[in-house]
Amino acid sequence: MPIDAKLLERAYQSGTLEGLPDGHFIDGRFQPAQAGGRMESFDPGRAEPFATFAAGDAADVDQAVASARGAFEDVWRDTAPEARGRVLMRTAELIRANVSRLAVAETLDSGKPVGEAQGDVLGAARTFEYYAGACDKLQGDTFPLGPDHLGYSFNEPVGVTAHIIPWNFPISTTARGIAPALAAGCTAVVKPAEQTPFTALMLAELLSEAGLPPGACNVVTGTGQDVGAPLVAHADVDHVTFTGSVATGTGVMKAVADNVTSLVLELGGKSPVVVLSDCDREAALDGVMGAIFENAGQICSAGSRLVIERAIHDDFVDTLCQRTGALSIGHGLRDPQLGPVNSDRQLETVSGFVDRGRERGATVLTGGAATTDPQTGKGWFYEPTIIADRPVDDELVQEEIFGPVLTIQIAEDAEDAVRLANATRYALVAGVYTRDFEAAHQLARRIDAGQVYINEYFAGGIAVPFGGNRMSGFGREKGLEGIRSYCRTKSVAARIAR
Numbered sequence: 001m002p003i004d005a006k007l008l009e010r011a012y013q014s015g016t017l018e019g020l021p022d023g024h025f026i027d028g029r030f031q032p033a034q035a036g037g038r039m040e041s042f043d044p045g046r047a048e049p050f051a052t053f054a055a056g057d058a059a060d061v062d063q064a065v066a067s068a069r070g071a072f073e074d075v076w077r078d079t080a081p082e083a084r085g086r087v088l089m090r091t092a093e094l095i096r097a098n099v100s101r102l103a104v105a106e107t108l109d110s111g112k113p114v115g116e117a118q119g120d121v122l123g124a125a126r127t128f129e130y131y132a133g134a135c136d137k138l139q140g141d142t143f144p145l146g147p148d149h150l151g152y153s154f155n156e157p158v159g160v161t162a163h164i165i166p167w168n169f170p171i172s173t174t175a176r177g178i179a180p181a182l183a184a185g186c187t188a189v190v191k192p193a194e195q196t197p198f199t200a201l202m203l204a205e206l207l208s209e210a211g212l213p214p215g216a217c218n219v220v221t222g223t224g225q226d227v228g229a230p231l232v233a234h235a236d237v238d239h240v241t242f243t244g245s246v247a248t249g250t251g252v253m254k255a256v257a258d259n260v261t262s263l264v265l266e267l268g269g270k271s272p273v274v275v276l277s278d279c280d281r282e283a284a285l286d287g288v289m290g291a292i293f294e295n296a297g298q299i300c301s302a303g304s305r306l307v308i309e310r311a312i313h314d315d316f317v318d319t320l321c322q323r324t325g326a327l328s329i330g331h332g333l334r335d336p337q338l339g340p341v342n343s344d345r346q347l348e349t350v351s352g353f354v355d356r357g358r359e360r361g362a363t364v365l366t367g368g369a370a371t372t373d374p375q376t377g378k379g380w381f382y383e384p385t386i387i388a389d390r391p392v393d394d395e396l397v398q399e400e401i402f403g404p405v406l407t408i409q410i411a412e413d414a415e416d417a418v419r420l421a422n423a424t425r426y427a428l429v430a431g432v433y434t435r436d437f438e439a440a441h442q443l444a445r446r447i448d449a450g451q452v453y454i455n456e457y458f459a460g461g462i463a464v465p466f467g468g469n470r471m472s473g474f475g476r477e478k479g480l481e482g483i484r485s486y487c488r489t490k491s492v493a494a495r496i497a498r
Contacts, residue, residue, distance in 0.1 A: 003118055004100035011104045012333040015043065016050040020105065021201035023054045024221060027067040028214025030201075034059045039194060039222070044111030044340040045331035046378045051108075053197045056222035058230040061189070064218035065236050068160045068187040071215030077157050077185040079213075081136035084183060088132035090210035095125035098206065102199055106171055107332040109196040111340040111380070112295050114333055123462070124175035124203070130462045131183040134483055138184065148497035155487040157185030158262065159238030162231050164224075164252070165200060166243045167193035167342050168298040168402075174200045176462070176477050177241045178217060182207075184486035189237070190219045191228050195342055197221040224248070235259050239486065242266070243300070246471050264475030264485050266300065266467055268400040269428030272421040273303035273457065274443060276414060277311040279433035283455060285320060288406070291431060291457040293327065293384050296341050297404040301429040301466075303457055304401060306408045307420045313410055317386070321366045324384045330373050340379045341403055347380040350403030354385060357396045363388040367404070392423045400426070414439055421447045428468035431457045450476070 011017050023030040037055030042048065054060075076084075095102065099121050106117040143151030163177040170192055178188045192200035197219075204219045220227050232240050233255040242252045243266040256263050273291050275284045291303025308316060330336035341347050351370050358364065367385030372378055385405045390396050396407045411417035414434075421430055421443075430449040434440050444452040450468040453459045460466075465481035467473060475485055 001096070001099055001118075001122070003103055003114060007100050007104060008114065008333060011108065012331070015046065015048065017101070017104050017108060020051050020198055021053070021205065024056055024060055024064070025201050025204040025217075025219040026060070026064045027218070028208050030205075033057070033222070034063070037222070041109060041195070041197060042343065043108050044342050044380050045333070045373060046376065047344065047380050048378070051198070053221050055226070056220045057226045060220050060222070061227055061230045061234060064189045064220045065160060065231070065234050067215035067218055068189050069236055071213050072157070072160055072187040075213045076182075076187055076216045079185070081138070084185065085132040085135035087207070087211045088128045088135065088179060088183060091207050091212075092125040092128040092132065094206040094210055095121060095128065095203070098202075102171060102202060104333070105198045105202060109198050110167060110170060111332050111342055113335045113337070113339045115335045116295060117332070120169060120172045124171045127175040127179045127462050131179040131483065134180070134480065135183045138483065138487065140489075143493070145493065148495060149493060150496050151491070151493045153489050153491040155184070156490050158486050158488050159186060160236060161186045161188050161239045161241065161486060162234070162237045163188055163190045164228055164232065164240070164242040164244060165190060165192045167195040168295060168300070170196040171199040171203060173243050174203055176482065180483040181486045182212070182216065184483055186239070186486045187216045188218070189231060190217065191231050192219065192221060194221070194223050229255065232256055233258070237261060239263070241477070241485065249473065262485070264467070264477065265473035266475075266477060267471060267473040268426055269300045269302065269468065269472050270305060270398065270400050270424045270426040271301055271303050271429045271431070271449070272305045272307045272409075272447070273431035274411075274417045274421055274433065274447070275306065275308040275312070275316065276417070276432075276434040276436070276439065277309040278435045280435060280455070281312070281316065284433040285316070285323065287431060287433060287455075287457040288320060289323060292406045293324070293338055293404050294458075296339055296382070298342060298346070298402050301458075303431050304406060305397060306406055307411050307417050308408065309417065310410050310412055317365070317408065321386055324386055325366045327384050329371065329381055329383075330375060331379065338384055338404060340373075340381045342380070344380055346402065347382060350382045350401055350405060353396060353399070353401045353403075354387070354405060357387060357390075357394070360394065362390060362394070362396060392420060398424050414443065418443060418446045425471040426468070427470040428472035429453065
């Protein structure tokens with residue numbers, strides 16, 4: 001499904017996309033912020049604003065939550081499961097029909113190469129398709145209480161759900177949260193990151209076009225302080241799904257505690273890619289590069305640590321550095337191999353990690369500097385970077401950089417690789433490359449992570465549950481596990497004999 005070439009060219013030449021949403025999406029329609037506030041959205045590939053959007057506050061949040069509550073109690077929770085499924089399936093079809101506009105908007109907003117953005121959009125369509133099929137399969141249980149009693153349970157929708165969306169995967173994260181929520185019969189209020197508001201708004205409009213009742217999905221844009229904080233602390237929100245940093249996530253935990261609101265947290269990662277000496281080296285090289293350089297490394301589950309056996313370290317790393325240095329850099333609409341980081345603040349963060357590492361004696365094997373689009377001299381770019389073996393307590397090993405920076409750790413053998421893999425406070429995902437099937441599955445058991453990829457990083461898709469342990473959060477999204485977060489179990493026990 002190729003991107004519309006004319007649309008792509010118009011967007012690149014004009015620096016924007018015509019017909020972008022204007023306002024919050026509340027109660028089935030776009031409307032301005034009640035206080036009239038506006039914000040700029042920046043194109044990271046040019047480091048220039050390309051559009052403005054509504055800057056909301058607590059009053060807009062109150063309106064959106066009230067709309068979601070009304071839609072939940074009056075319409076959506078009592079809509080037949082098969083009817084909910086038809087709405088979600090039509091949404092998937094509409095996403096595919098609008099893939100070019102959505103992908104271009106995502107690239108302008110986030111900076112990522114348009115090919116990656118297209119993959120995210122199609123993944124969002126697949127997400128709605130997957131949960132459309134789950135709507136009428138949320139079965140309960142029966143309990144063997146004997147001939148005089150009947151016991152059974154069923155799943156109820158939890159109610160109004162809040163979704164705090166990060167800037168690195170706007171449409172993907174929005175879809176993986178609201179699709180299972182809507183499938184379960186919940187309604188949603190979405191707060192996209194202020195850096196990337198547009199595809200969440202466009203998605204809400206497509207849901208409405210697909211037949212979702214007004215108020216069942218609302219989007220309020222603005223800052224975390226003005227919109228996100230009042231949303232997660234709102235007394236009429238029944239569940240919060242948050243994706244973001246550990247620091248903000250702990251703040252969300254404290255905010256929801258007052259209302260005893262249920263919560264799913266998907267936080268940071270410092271994920272290892274374990275490469276053993278018997279691996280398929282071409283597959284491992286491709287996997288390592290994709291794990292850290294997709295979306296310029298701005299992925300919570302990025303493989304930002306290469307844990308490699310010493311026996312193959314030298315040749316493998318030499319080849320890895322050669323390929324890394326040859327990656328093309330440029331504006332996302334030109335579909336380079338590496339796009340920009342999302343903001344000047346993020347560029348400063350990435351640069352700070354590498355510069356401090358150099359001061360501690362770290363060897364930068366390739367990259368290691370901020371740069372710009374070679375064609376325009378603009379944008380927030382950082383060279384794809386590989387850093388030589390660092391001790392386990394080094395900041396470059398322990399902290400999430402969230403940029404195109406890979407740190408190497410040398411392992412003596414598989415046992416040592418497990419030790420290194422588990423030596424951070426994070427436990428989100430891990431990758432393993434080996435031809436030894438038994439060893440692979442032993443490593444999968446022993447590495448502390450919510451998801452382990454074997455011989456293909458980012459394997460799986462929407463059907464595979466995703467989430468972390470320890471400081472990477474709790475709860476699971478995606479798969480059938482993902483829909484359970486939006487349900488509560490009601491049990492019934494009845495005496496049926498006199």
